[in-house]
Amino acid sequence: MEDFFYSLLSNRQATFVNMVIGVLLFIALLFLFFCKSSRDERGRKIIGKASIVALICFGICATLFSQYMQYIAVQQSSGGEVLVLDAFLAVNSIQLIFNITVIFEIVGILILRHRE
Numbered sequence: 001m002e003d004f005f006y007s008l009l010s011n012r013q014a015t016f017v018n019m020v021i022g023v024l025l026f027i028a029l030l031f032l033f034f035c036k037s038s039r040d041e042r043g044r045k046i047i048g049k050a051s052i053v054a055l056i057c058f059g060i061c062a063t064l065f066s067q068y069m070q071y072i073a074v075q076q077s078s079g080g081e082v083l084v085l086d087a088f089l090a091v092n093s094i095q096l097i098f099n100i101t102v103i104f105e106i107v108g109i110l111i112l113r114h115r116e
Helices: 004-007 012-034 041-076 085-115
Strands: none
Touching: 004 085, 012 085, 041 085
């Protein structure tokens, strides 16, 4: 499983797909921010609550991915060599953290709109 995850995050095509998904999610998030129902007090309250949840999600994901990237770098370099990370791994990890955070924000907004 670990090798599969590493090979997926180190793949150039996965980087492009991850980027396209990130752009589409960001456009959807901007649409939710600027739609008519987000302009009143209730809409701002919903966006605020969802943003707090997304910030917590970001903190957890950033911590987990930084530990994973450190683990991968240590596994690649044996015997006290300089730790080197694959550029695609780093870019995909950052993009994946962004995508997960935006997904949490969008889902939070949609759930809170439905509940309130």
